[in-house]
Amino acid sequence: MGSALVHGFAGYFDATLYKDIHLGIEPSVATPNMFSWFPIFFPLRTPVCVHPGSPLEVHFWRCVGSMKVWYEWCVTSPSPSAVHNSNGRSYWVGL
Structure with a gap:
């Protein structure tokens, strides 16, 4: 298998609430008929090449x-990137 060019990351969640009761949007175990939460895509300004x-x-x-909540992210390896979405510059959710 060759190198991969990574353009970003998909964000999902799956939470165990109690014993075998869970809530989530991860596609393989997603809670049916749930419309309250959605996946997120964390893009990279510059794609990263990752070797096998x-x-x-x-x-x-x-x-x-x-007044708002947001995510920030950065790559640290194989080569460092700048912090993305600093201070919620590109995307945030109002409180």
Whole structure:
């Protein structure tokens, strides 16, 4: 298998609420008929080339201000990127 060019990351969740009761949007185990939460795409300004067997390390932060909440992210390996969506510049959700 060859190198991969990564353009971003898909964001889903699956939460265990109690014992075998879960809630989530991860496609293979998504809760049926749930319309409250949606997946998110975390794009990279510059795609990252990842070679076979090489690690890809990315960091995500959920940030909150007095009026909004947003995510920030950056790649740290194989080559560092700038922080994306700093201070909710491109996307945020109002509180």
